Amino acid sequence: MRKLFIFLCLFVSLGAHSQSDGIYIKVTDANVKKSLLALTPLQYTGSASLVSQYQKIGADLYSVLRNDLDVSSYFEFINPKAYLEDTAKVGLRPAPQYANGFKFDNWKKIGSEFLIRAGYQVVAGKIELESYLYYVPTATLVVAKKYTGSIDEARTIAHTFANDIILNLTKKPGMFTSQLVVTSDRAGNKWKEIYTMDWDGYNAKKITNHKSIAVSPNWSYDGKSITYTAFAYNSKTKSRNADLFLFELDTQKRFALSTKAGINSGSSFTPDDKNIYLTISQGGNPDIYRMDTNGRNQVRLTNGPAGAMNVEPEVNKDGDLVVFSSDRSGNAMIYTMNTSGSNVKRLTFAGKYNASPVWSPDGKKIAFAGFDKTHFDIFVMNADGTNMIRLTSAKKKNGKMANNENPSFSPDGRLVMYVSDRTGKKQIYIANADGTNERRITFDNYNYDQPKWSKK
Amino acid sequence: MMETHPRVEKPFHKEIKSSVIFHVIVLGAFSLKSLIFSSPIIDYKSAIRVDIVGLPDKITSPRPPQKAEEKAKPEEKKPEPAKKVEEKKPEEKVVPIAKEKKNIKDVQKNALEKLKALDKIKNTVNNEKSQMDAIERLKKQEYRGNNLAAGNALTGTDKFQYDAYIGELDSHVKGFWDLPRWLSEDNLKTVVKVKIDSRGFVIFKQIVSSSGNQAYDEVAMQTVAKASPFPVPPSKFSGTLEANGFNIEFQKQE
Numbered sequence: 001m002r003k004l005f006i007f008l009c010l011f012v013s014l015g016a017h018s019q020s021d022g023i024y025i026k027v028t029d030a031n032v033k034k035s036l037l038a039l040t041p042l043q044y045t046g047s048a049s050l051v052s053q054y055q056k057i058g059a060d061l062y063s064v065l066r067n068d069l070d071v072s073s074y075f076e077f078i079n080p081k082a083y084l085e086d087t088a089k090v091g092l093r094p095a096p097q098y099a100n101g102f103k104f105d106n107w108k109k110i111g112s113e114f115l116i117r118a119g120y121q122v123v124a125g126k127i128e129l130e131s132y133l134y135y136v137p138t139a140t141l142v143v144a145k146k147y148t149g150s151i152d153e154a155r156t157i158a159h160t161f162a163n164d165i166i167l168n169l170t171k172k173p174g175m176f177t178s179q180l181v182v183t184s185d186r187a188g189n190k191w192k193e194i195y196t197m198d199w200d201g202y203n204a205k206k207i208t209n210h211k212s213i214a215v216s217p218n219w220s221y222d223g224k225s226i227t228y229t230a231f232a233y234n235s236k237t238k239s240r241n242a243d244l245f246l247f248e249l250d251t252q253k254r255f256a257l258s259t260k261a262g263i264n265s266g267s268s269f270t271p272d273d274k275n276i277y278l279t280i281s282q283g284g285n286p287d288i289y290r291m292d293t294n295g296r297n298q299v300r301l302t303n304g305p306a307g308a309m310n311v312e313p314e315v316n317k318d319g320d321l322v323v324f325s326s327d328r329s330g331n332a333m334i335y336t337m338n339t340s341g342s343n344v345k346r347l348t349f350a351g352k353y354n355a356s357p358v359w360s361p362d363g364k365k366i367a368f369a370g371f372d373k374t375h376f377d378i379f380v381m382n383a384d385g386t387n388m389i390r391l392t393s394a395k396k397k398n399g400k401m402a403n404n405e406n407p408s409f410s411p412d413g414r415l416v417m418y419v420s421d422r423t424g425k426k427q428i429y430i431a432n433a434d435g436t437n438e439r440r441i442t443f444d445n446y447n448y449d450q451p452k453w454s455k456k
Numbered sequence: 457m458m459e460t461h462p463r464v465e466k467p468f469h470k471e472i473k474s475s476v477i478f479h480v481i482v483l484g485a486f487s488l489k490s491l492i493f494s495s496p497i498i499d500y501k502s503a504i505r506v507d508i509v510g511l512p513d514k515i516t517s518p519r520p521p522q523k524a525e526e527k528a529k530p531e532e533k534k535p536e537p538a539k540k541v542e543e544k545k546p547e548e549k550v551v552p553i554a555k556e557k558k559n560i561k562d563v564q565k566n567a568l569e570k571l572k573a574l575d576k577i578k579n580t581v582n583n584e585k586s587q588m589d590a591i592e593r594l595k596k597q598e599y600r601g602n603n604l605a606a607g608n609a610l611t612g613t614d615k616f617q618y619d620a621y622i623g624e625l626d627s628h629v630k631g632f633w634d635l636p637r638w639l640s641e642d643n644l645k646t647v648v649k650v651k652i653d654s655r656g657f658v659i660f661k662q663i664v665s666s667s668g669n670q671a672y673d674e675v676a677m678q679t680v681a682k683a684s685p686f687p688v689p690p691s692k693f694s695g696t697l698e699a700n701g702f703n704i705e706f707q708k709q710e
Binding site: 032 | 622626630633635636640641642670671697704705706
């Protein structure tokens with residue numbers, strides 16, 4: 001018994017050690033700032049006699065890279081006047097390892113966090129871009145890449161380098177090789193045709209020639225197909241109807257997917273590209289349907305109620321929730337429902353007309369256009385309707401508020417694209433998802449509408 | 457009578473045994489738990505402490521003034537003699553050289569004596585002041601009932617002081633945390649252990665939990681370096697902060 005008692009005491013005392021603790025301070029608020037970047041002019045690394053001939057290519061490469069990195073909002077550019085060494089006279093690699101290399105000290109002194117050194121040459125009609133991204137504080141090489149492509153791929157090469165920089169730093173891909181699809185009256189004659197463009201407004205390509213009205217285009221997730229609605233002439237019915245078409249970019253083949261009488265519109269793909277959600281009116285009220293990408297197996301998901309319209313469906317990245325616009329409450333509001341059509345939830349209660357809802361790529365946010373007393377603005381809210389912010393606010397030349405409509409998220413979810421009539425014509429704009437850093441994408445006198453950012 | 461005793465003892469013995477075994481099991485389980493599982497970090501802010509207050513003592517004669525104050529004085533006095541001598545010179549009229557030397561010596565002597573006298577006056581004034589200070593201190597410290605004794609755990613006003621100081625540290629560090637945007641979106645977390653001396657200067661810093669991103673860790677260390685000196689810790693805590701230090705967690709919240 002005594003032994004047991006002693007053992008007991010010892011055993012218990014072992015557990016009575018002082019608890020390890022520490023004074024613990026949690027700092028959760030940082031001064032977030034942009035990184036100072038020295039984007040040095042590109043060097044021509046080929047034959048000296050060809051420098052002037054290919055100068056424009058160098059200028060294009062540089063301006064695309066600079067614009068991309070500027071839009072990323074991660075960088076602030078150091079004025080070249082502040083450089084301590086002549087970047088045209090030193091190499092792309094650092095001293096002392098490389099002969100005639102640049103000196104990291106010269107960049108540390110002016111406070112640069114990052115340094116880009118790049119050189120290009122054109123050989124047999126092909127561009128070769130040799131590019132290096134350095135992290136100056138630790139004098140380390142972060143990205144070292146060589147790109148090749150044809151001369152007319154210069155912009156794509158620069159976009160790819162920008163993507164690689166963003167991917168390397170943030171571990172998430174950049175969106176600089178993405179595209180947009182849009183309807184526009186560029187073709188004249190009051191027609192509206194569908195166009196694809198680089199996200200920055202370059203390389204516009206017309207992909208329809210209905211010589212009619214073609215609207216509400218959208219991308220497949222693999223970027224190989226585009227659906228749109230056109231008032232095409234149907235030789236069988238000998239009339240025009242708002243039919244849904246699918247266009248394959250590789251094969252240039254066109255298919256009529258849904259030709260029900262009335263409207264077949266506002267389509268969006270499921271993330272596996274196997275099904276399409278769309279609005280069909282079938283001569284009655286517009287309701288939401290789902291069908292496969294051959295136009296078959298149509299399933300009706302909404303039915304009014306009481307003759308209400310349900311339009312503009314879009315399914316989220318998990319493929320389990322559909323967001324749409326409906327006026328069942330009297331005014332058009334934003335709703336979600338399951339892919340079976342059940343569990344309809346109303347998300348917005350304010351405003352007079354809330355339309356064209358879209359999911360962010362991660363499914364956490366929804367952007368839409370809301371009519372607020374006199375005009376439309378773009379709004380972004382959480383997927384449950386909370387935490388709504390107004391993204392846009394602009395004035396026309398006559399002092400009236402401009403309309404900002406048809407939002408679409410970038411593939412990385414960092415930016416939102418929309419159209420605005422502030423200049424008198426509907427032009428394409430982008431802004432960060434918090435509304436900052438608004439930029440104009442198209443600079444002409446045409447009208448653009450319903451732009452959709454590609455999924456990658 | 458004698459026969460009943462053994463019968464009474466036996467069941468009692470059994471109960472003791474089973475009680476002991478039960479206690480061993482329970483205590484053993486808790487000991488094992490505290491040995492195996494790490495204890496959670498104590499959140500001081502949610503702790504409530506109670507102190508027992510005593511009745512006040514009577515204030516007796518004040519303590520003698522501290523000598524440390526006297527030692528400080530001579531250092532301050534050095535520049536003054538130069539001043540006094542200079543002031544004296546213009547008053548004297550033109551005098552022969554020998555006499556002048558004698559006069560200078562006298563003047564210097566007078567000046568020194570004046571200084572000594574001034575010193576004495578200042579000393580007495582300081583003595584009185586220090587006496588008054590001592591009384592005040594006595595009133596504060598020994599007059600029990602007005603203030604809660606420090607004890608060996610955070611209690612009462614000390615807890616408020618502690619909380620206030622932690623809050624000061626937090627807002628101080630925040631001001632120096634410049635985070636590049638490219639590092640701010642990944643919910644990275646770095647914990648740095650810091651030790652500061654009684655003046656708030658950082659004497660030790662080390663990463664105890666890395667974010668996995670070297671640049672992010674480096675920014676956290678640089679923030680600690682830039683933030684030095686930290687707000688001066690209350691004397692009660694400076695010992696702990698110097699010996700054991702404290703941890704700063706850098707994790708940006710959305």
